[in-house]
Structure formats: C-alpha cells, structure tokens
Amino acid sequence: MTPRSIIEKIWDAHVVAELGDGQSLLHVDRVFLHERTGPQALAGLAAAGHAVANPALVFGVIDHIVDTEPGRSDRTRFKGGDEFIRTFRDLTRRAGIRLFDLDDPRQGIVHVISPEQGIALPGCTLVCPDSHTCTVGGIGALAWGIGSTEGEHAVATQTLVRPRPKSMYVDFRGRLASGVTAKDMILALIGRYGAAGGRNHAIEFGGEAVRALGVEARLTLCNMTVEFGAWTGLVAPDDTTIEWVSGRPFAPRAEHWDAAVAHWRALPSDADARWDAHLDIDCASLAPQVTWGTSPGHAVGIDGVVPDPAAAPDAAARAGLERALAYMDLKPGQPLLGLPIEAAFIGSCTNSRLSDLRAAADLLRGRRVAPGVKALVVPGSTSVKKAAEAEGLDHVFRAAGFEWRESGCSLCFYSGGDSFGAARRTITSTNRNFEGRQGPGVRSHLASPLTVAASAVAGRIADPRSL
Amino acid sequence: MEQFVRLKALAAPLMRPNVDTDVIIPSLEITSPSREGFGEKLFASWRYVEPGRKPNPDFVLNRAPFDRAQILVAGENFGCGSSREMAVWAIRQFGFRCVIAPSFGAIFESNCYRNGVLPVVLPKAEVEALGREAESGTLELEIDLETCTVSAPGGRTFRFEIAKPKREMMLAGLDAIGVTLKRRDAILAFQTRDRAARPWIWSV
Numbered sequence: 001m002t003p004r005s006i007i008e009k010i011w012d013a014h015v016v017a018e019l020g021d022g023q024s025l026l027h028v029d030r031v032f033l034h035e036r037t038g039p040q041a042l043a044g045l046a047a048a049g050h051a052v053a054n055p056a057l058v059f060g061v062i063d064h065i066v067d068t069e070p071g072r073s074d075r076t077r078f079k080g081g082d083e084f085i086r087t088f089r090d091l092t093r094r095a096g097i098r099l100f101d102l103d104d105p106r107q108g109i110v111h112v113i114s115p116e117q118g119i120a121l122p123g124c125t126l127v128c129p130d131s132h133t134c135t136v137g138g139i140g141a142l143a144w145g146i147g148s149t150e151g152e153h154a155v156a157t158q159t160l161v162r163p164r165p166k167s168m169y170v171d172f173r174g175r176l177a178s179g180v181t182a183k184d185m186i187l188a189l190i191g192r193y194g195a196a197g198g199r200n201h202a203i204e205f206g207g208e209a210v211r212a213l214g215v216e217a218r219l220t221l222c223n224m225t226v227e228f229g230a231w232t233g234l235v236a237p238d239d240t241t242i243e244w245v246s247g248r249p250f251a252p253r254a255e256h257w258d259a260a261v262a263h264w265r266a267l268p269s270d271a272d273a274r275w276d277a278h279l280d281i282d283c284a285s286l287a288p289q290v291t292w293g294t295s296p297g298h299a300v301g302i303d304g305v306v307p308d309p310a311a312a313p314d315a316a317a318r319a320g321l322e323r324a325l326a327y328m329d330l331k332p333g334q335p336l337l338g339l340p341i342e343a344a345f346i347g348s349c350t351n352s353r354l355s356d357l358r359a360a361a362d363l364l365r366g367r368r369v370a371p372g373v374k375a376l377v378v379p380g381s382t383s384v385k386k387a388a389e390a391e392g393l394d395h396v397f398r399a400a401g402f403e404w405r406e407s408g409c410s411l412c413f414y415s416g417g418d419s420f421g422a423a424r425r426t427i428t429s430t431n432r433n434f435e436g437r438q439g440p441g442v443r444s445h446l447a448s449p450l451t452v453a454a455s456a457v458a459g460r461i462a463d464p465r466s467l
Numbered sequence: 468m469e470q471f472v473r474l475k476a477l478a479a480p481l482m483r484p485n486v487d488t489d490v491i492i493p494s495l496e497i498t499s500p501s502r503e504g505f506g507e508k509l510f511a512s513w514r515y516v517e518p519g520r521k522p523n524p525d526f527v528l529n530r531a532p533f534d535r536a537q538i539l540v541a542g543e544n545f546g547c548g549s550s551r552e553m554a555v556w557a558i559r560q561f562g563f564r565c566v567i568a569p570s571f572g573a574i575f576e577s578n579c580y581r582n583g584v585l586p587v588v589l590p591k592a593e594v595e596a597l598g599r600e601a602e603s604g605t606l607e608l609e610i611d612l613e614t615c616t617v618s619a620p621g622g623r624t625f626r627f628e629i630a631k632p633k634r635e636m637m638l639a640g641l642d643a644i645g646v647t648l649k650r651r652d653a654i655l656a657f658q659t660r661d662r663a664a665r666p667w668i669w670s671v
Contacts, residue, residue, distance in 0.1 A: 016657045017650055021631035025650060027657055029668050037551065039500035050644055056671055080498040087500050124668060131550040131574055147552035147578035149643075157647045159654055163630055195485055196544040196570055229544060231573050252667030260667045295485045316542055316595060320484045413549070415494040434489045434548060436512050 003270035006236050007167050007202045010142040010267065014125050022163050030057055030119060030126040031154045032110050033097070035088040036064035037129035041151035042091035050156040055096035058155055059119060060088065062102055063109045065415055068378050068405035072102065078417035095155075106249075108381020108407045111135035111349040115219060116381055118248025122237035122264040127154050131226045132349045132431065137234030138219030139241055140267060142202070144232040165202040165231050166276035169269075172209035174284030179465035181359070182217035183351055183429070183448035185209065186224040187289035189281055191299030198230025201277060204269060205235050209283035215244040216353040223350045224431050227296035236268040288464060290336050291433045291446040293324035298433070300336065302451065302463050308332035327435050328443050336461050341445070342423035344375040344456035345438075346402075348412035351429035351449045352380030357388045360453040361396040363467060369401030370459025374423050376403040378410040402456070414439040427455040469583025470640030474564050475609040479527055479536035480601035486541060487548035488575060492557045494549075505553050506560030528561070532604050540598045541568040543591065546575025555582045565610050567617065569594050580633055581643065585610060587617060587627045612638055 004012070017025040033041060038060060045052070052058060065081045066072055074082045085102075092099040100106045106117055111132050114120040122140035127133060129151040136143035146154065154160050172185055190197065205221055213221065218235045225233030235241075242261055245251050252260040287301035300307070309321035309332065325332065330339075346352070346360055357379065369375045377397050379385035385407050388394060394404045410418045412430040414437065420426055425443045429452050433444040447455070450464035457467070496508040514526050522529045528536070539558070545568040546554060555578040558566065564584060569591040571579075579586040587610065589597075597619065600606045609618040612634060617625040636643060647654075662669050 017653050019632045023630050023632045025647065025653075027654075027661065036497075040502055040552070043500070044502070048642075048644065050648075056669075084500050119671070121667070129550055129552070131548065145550040145574050147550055147555070147574060147581065149552060149581040150577060153644050153647065156644045157654065158658070159647060161632065161643070161647070195547060199544075199570055200573075226548075226574075229547065229570075229572070250671050253670060256667040256670065260665075263665065297485070316482055316484055319482075320542070323483065413489065413494045415497070432487075432489070432548060434487045436493055437489050440495075440512065440517075 003272040003274070005167050005269040005273040005275065006204055006234065006267050007142065007165070010123055010125065011164065016159055019161060023161055024164060025159050026125060026162050028127050028154045028158055028160055029124040030059070031151070032114055032126065032128035033058065033060045033151060034064050034110050034128070034130060035062045035084045037148045037151065039084060039087040039091055040148040041129060041155065042095055044149065044152045045156055046091070052095045052097065052155050053158045057158065058097045060092040060097050060099040061107060061110050061113060062088065063107070064409045065417060066102060066408045067417055068408045068410045070406060072406055076417055078415045081417065105382050108383065109349045109352065109409055111223065112353060112380035112384065115139050116248070116383060118245055118251030121245065121251070122241055123267050127160060132223055134225040134232040135219050135223040135349050137222035137225065137232055139215060139245065140234055140237035140264065142232065142234060145226060166200050168198060168201040168203045168277040168279065169275045170203055170205050171278070171280040172205065172207035172283050173280055174208060174282055175212060176209055176283050176286060179450060180286050180288055181448040181450060182213055182220040184286055184289045185281065185283060186221050187291065187296070187299040187446065188286055190224065190228050190296045191289060192281070193279060195227060195295045195297035196229035198225065198228035201230050203230050203233035205233055210235055211238065214355060215241055216355045219353070220350055224296065227431055237264045288448060288451050290451060290461060292328065292330060292336055293321070294327055294433055294435050295324065296431065296433060296446065298324060299446070302336060302461070304336060306330045306332055306334045306336070337463060339461045340459060341425050341427045341455055341461060342373060343420040343426040344369070344373055344452050345411050345426060345428040345430065346449045346452050347378030347380065347410050348430040349380065350431045352378060352384065354384050354387050356429065356449045357384070357393050360449040361393045363450055363453045363464060364400040364457070365396050367400055367457045369456045373456055373459050374420055375401055375456045376405060378405040379407045381407045411438055413437055414442070427452050427461060468581055468636065468640055468643060471564065471583055471585050471612055471637045473609070473611050474537060475607060476537035476564070477532060477535065478538040478540050478597065478601040478606045478608050479533040480540045480598040481527060482540070482542045482595065482598040484542040485544045485547055488546055488551050488554035488572070489548055491546065491554040492551060497551070497553050502556055505557035509557035509561045535562065537562055537564050538608050538610070539563050539566045540594060540601050541566055543569045545571050547572035550574040552578045555579055555584055559584050567594055567597065580637060585612060585637065589617065589625050589627055593625055
C-alpha cells in the first residue's frame with residue numbers, strides 16, 4: 001500500500017465520486033449552523049425547494065450575536081439580533097434540525113461545543129459556515145469553514161465539492177517552556193511564515209510539543225489554521241484524544257466504541273507519508289507571542305519590537321506595514337512589552353475552554369486588574385462556565401476585577417453588542433486583529449490567555465513568565 | 468449560480484495585502500439575515516466617514532470612474548478571514564463580476580464561484596503591474612472564461628487556471644445543488660456502505 005498521511009486517509013474514506021481535474025465530491029459527516037450565517041443557508045434551501053438530506057447529522061447553535069450579560073434573551077444589544085435568532089430557531093425547527101438554544105445547557109461557541117459534546121469525532125468530516133471550523137481538527141477531524149451557500153449544499157446533499165488539497169506537515173519540535181502555550185505556537189508559525197503561509201494546504205500539526213498538549217490546547221492550535229491561510233489543519237488522534245472523547249454525550253455508544261477506536265488508531269500518518277511541504281518551529285526557545293499590527297501574521301516574541309517597514313521586501317508589503325502601524329498608532333522599533341492597554345479580553349473559540357480559564361485564574365489569584373483597564377472573561381460554553389464556577393474560578397476572576405459573562409462569541413468581533421466602551425487598545429485571547437474587528441478604531445493585540453491576564457494586571461503588555 | 472462567460476470592463480485597483488472580510492463587510496453592517504442590500508455597505512469602514520456616514524473622497528471606489536468598475540485588481544490574500552458570504556454579496560451587489568489577485572482567502576474564493584464573481588489568480592508581479600495601470604482609471608480588461616485568459620491593452624494576454632468542474636458550472640450558470648443531486652445514487656450507496664463501516668457516525 002502506498003503510504004498515506006492522515007489527511008489522505010480521511011479524504012479517501014469520504015470520496016463519494018471523483019469529478020475530474022482534482023475535484024472530489026466528499027461526504028460531510030456533520031454540519032453545524034449558527035444564527036449568524038445559518039438562517040441564510042436554511043432560507044435559501046427552503047426557497048429552492050430542497051429538503052434537508054439528513055437532519056440528524058445537522059446541528060444548530062446560537063452563539064454569535066447573543067448578549068453575554070446574565071438574564072439575556074432573544075433581544076440583543078446588537079440591532080436586529082433578535083431577527084437572526086428567531087429566524088434561525090424557526091428554520092431549524094421546520095427542518096427538524098437539533099438546536100442548542102439559549103437556554104440549553106449544551107449551548108456555547110460552535111467550535112467549543114462540537115468536540116465538547118462528542119459530535120465532532122476523530123476521522124470525521126465536519127463543516128460549518130464559519131471560518132474557525134478548522135478548530136475541530138484538534139481532535140483529528142477534517143473540518144473546514146464554508147459560506148452560507150455551501151452550507152445549503154452540505155445540508156441538501158450531505159456532500160461538498162472540494163479540490164484535493166496539498167499536504168503540509170508542521171513539526172513543533174522540543175518542549176514549551178512554562179508560560180508558553182499552544183496559542184504562542186500558532187502565532188509563532190503565522191508570524192514566521194506569514195498570513196498566507198499555509199495557502200491551498202491541509203496541515204498536520206505534529207512533533208513533541210503537540211503530543212504534549214491536551215486536547216483543548218490542540219483545538220487552540222488548529223483554531224488559527226485559517227489565519228495561516230490554510231484550508232484546514234489537524235492533529236492526529238492518540239491516547240490523549242481517545243480518553244478525552246470517551247463518555248461525551250454524542251460520542252460512540254458502548255456497542256460501537258471498540259470499532260470506533262480501532263478506526264481512529266489507524267488514522268495517524270504512515271511513517272513515510274509524502275508531504276507537499278514541511279515546516280518546523282523550535283518550541284524549546286519559544287517566547288510568548290503577541291501581535292503588533294492588523295494581520296495575525298504581525299506576530300512577534302513578546303520581548304520583540306515593532307518592525308520597520310523600510311525592511312519590507314517590496315513596495316506593497318511596505319505600504320501594508322505602514323498602514324498597520326498608522327492604525328495601531330505604533331512606531332518602528334518600539335518594544336511591545338510595557339505598551340499601555342485599556343482593555344483585556346479572555347474568550348472566543350480560540351481560548352475560552354476550562355484549561356484556558358484555569359491557567360488565567362491561576363495567574364490572577366491574589367492579583368488585581370490595573371486601574372482603568374476594562375477586563376472580561378466570556379466562557380466558551382455554558383458547560384465550561386458551570387465547570388469553572390464549580391471550581392470557584394468565577395470568584396477568582398471577579399476578585400481580580402474581571403467581568404464574568406455568559407458564553408458566546410462576544411468581543412471576538414464587534415457587531416454592536418458587547419463593547420469595550422471607550423477603550424482603544426486591547427489585549428485579547430481571540431484570533432483576529434483586523435482593523436475594526438473588535439470595534440471601530442479598536443487596536444487589538446492577540447496573545448494567550450496567560451499573557452492577557454498578566455497584561456491586565458500590569459495595565460501594559462506584560463510577559464506572563466515575569467509574574 | 469450566475470453565469471459568467473466573458474466580461475470587458477473597467478478595473479479598479481485596491482492593492483493592499485490581506486484585505487479581510489471584516490473590512491469588505493464589517494460585522495456591524497450585517498443587520499438582517501437577508502442576502503440583499505450589501506452593495507452600499509461594501510468596504511463601509513473605508514468608504515464612509517463619520518459623523519454622517521459621508522463618502523470618503525480618498526477611497527478609490529468613491530471616485531469616478533472607479534465607482535462603476537466591474538473588475539477589482541487586489542493585493543495578496545484578498546478576502547482572508549471570516550467566512551461571511553456577505554463579503555461576496557457586497558462585492559457582487561456593488562457591481563463587480565471579477566476580482567484579480569495573487570491569492571485569495573480560501574472560503575472567500577469558494578464563495579465567489581457561488582455568486583457569479585470570478586476569482587482570477589495571476590502571478591504577483593502581473594497583478595501589481597495591472598494595479599498600477601488601473602490607477603489611471605482607463606484600464607479596461609477582457610476576461611474570457613472559455614479560454615481562461617485576461618486580455619490587457621497592447622495585446623497582452625495572461626492565462627489563469629480554474630478547475631474544469633468549476634469552470635463548466637460557471638460557464639453554464641448551473642445550480643450546484645442540482646448538479647450534485649444528479650449523483651444521488653452514488654451518495655446513497657456511499658452512505659449505505661458507511662453505515663456498516665462507521666455506525667457511530669450515524670447513531671446520533
């Protein structure tokens with residue numbers, strides 16, 4: 001047998017038909033929809049007279065534009081939010097699609113709950129009209145983001161047409177130092193190879209540092225594959241994965257468990273699998289990362305400085321860097337450490353799971369957020385929130401001066417609901433530092449929850465290793 | 468989907484790299500779950516100045532003749548970021564039928580095909596040259612999907628690649644779901660085999 005990568009194995013197992021010129025019709029095992037981009041998909045489907053092919057394989061959740069204050073309802077601070085929520089609820093009900101509604105204990109950010117509930121599984125294909133669907137690669141699924149119209153296609157046919165991707169292996173060598181996390185690994189990769197460094201590729205993340213990560217951290221790692229410009233990324237399942245999946249509500253039932261595990265054990269790439277590209281990152285020497293600019297590719301070590309556009313390879317790149325500096329109100333050569341921040345955010349499908357909250361709370365215990373800094377934590381799911389409260393983490397965050405919220409996407413993007421108020425410079429555990437992403441004129445610095453917590457305490461960008 | 472065969476039209480330049488879908492259509496502008504009404508919201512945060520949401524005279528698409536351009540010449544990694552299809556709806560509803568760039572965000576590129584907007588990838592040096600020429604406001608390009616070529620003044624022709632099934636779908640303006648449902652038997656046969664091979668996928 002020709003040696004194959006995990007990507008080829010999952011791909012081959014899902015080909016319904018070859019369409020020629022490298023295009024395959026792929027079976028889609030799971031479809032997730034949310035209230036922001038799901039209504040358009042379901043309404044389009046109904047308008048065209050197509051039925052939902054397999055309602056049991058489709059799941060809906062309300063996460064994107066809900067308020068996160070206690071006592072929330074369909075009415076949102078975001079203008080028009082209730083129309084998204086009610087339309088989506090109505091369309092899922094009519095289509096016979098399971099919905100994790102606002103009051104459901106399974107509610108949460110779609111990419112947090114799909115593995116948490118055991119709906120996303122190793123070796124499965126999963127799509128959602130949301131770019132961070134690649135997150136779910138952390139448990140060894142082949143998962144990718146699509147548009148609403150492709151969402152219609154997936155729901156109507158249980159398939160999608162895709163070109164066979166190029167494959168890339170990223171070897172994260174060595175062990176992370178204390179205070180350095182999966183978020184820093186992926187930011188370092190994007191910072192070094194650029195925001196389009198993974199273009200046209202499906203990526204397997206491997207190496208000693210990846211093997212040492214828990215599943216939640218692997219989800220963080222895969223979350224930002226899209227910021228690397230890749231089609232998607234994943235981590236091969238291992239004992240850590242299988243143990244984590246076991247017992248989850250939608251995980252394989254007892255009578256199928258052994259067969260499922262045998263299937264998952266066969267997924268890892270063969271030793272001599274062929275890769276179209278191979279990159280590596282040395283993790284032992286890795287510092288916490290922080291972005292200075294308006295692209296996730298603008299990441300540097302926290303002890304680094306803002307780069308000089310004069311050193312850019314060409315005029316277009318130089319203009320891009322100059323524009324980013326102007327938006328971020330920074331000067332070339334300026335150190336990131338010590339830069340005053342006005343807000344701190346812990347949340348999003350990147351970094352809102354229990355392990356993220358525990359790590360940040362450990363750092364915050366006995367400390368206070370600096371005066372004038374608006375700080376909030378938005379747990380990734382209702383279940384994460386409850387588990388954190390059972391451990392008393394909410395008390396730690398509140399005592400430190402953080403607001404403690406209901407689960408949702410919140411300030412990962414600004415749509416008129418949750419807001420940083422007058423604050424302009426934020427340190428954030430999210431995935432995008434685009435212009436205006438967190439609000440008009442807001443300047444976002446991406447970092448790990450540890451770095452966010454340390455910076456919130458210092459009132460400036462701070463190295464968590466120094467606390 | 469909307470048919471695309473040939474287009475001869477004016478090109479507008481927007482050569483910044485990494486123009487993301489949050490900039491193409493800011494989240495704040497997506498106020499209803501409809502597919503319409505996005506044209507005037509395209510690039511809202513660059514196109515308008517507050518207070519009063521007045522057109523920003525410095526923004527290229529607010530200046531004649533670019534306000535009637537149907538081809539956008541763009542920088543690297545255009546349409547990266549969020550999957551929001553509203554970004555393509557905004558591009559299309561503004562009047563664009565084609566975006567030429569050295570590379571695209573993957574989801575944005577897929578969304579283009581579904582909405583009658585042809586994403587054309589050309590080498591960076593060629594796109595940058597076209598972008599500079601487009602500044603004059605007189606660059607007319609002819610895009611031919613049958614021959615997969617972009618023709619520029621002076622007899623210059625650039626070839627681009629597009630997978631055959633996608634090209635045929637766009638040339639004929641076919642409904643993608645309808646085309647796939649013609650393979651319903653193959654899909655059902657796959658699912659029958661899969662229910663036996665991976666029963667845990669199906670018992671949810």
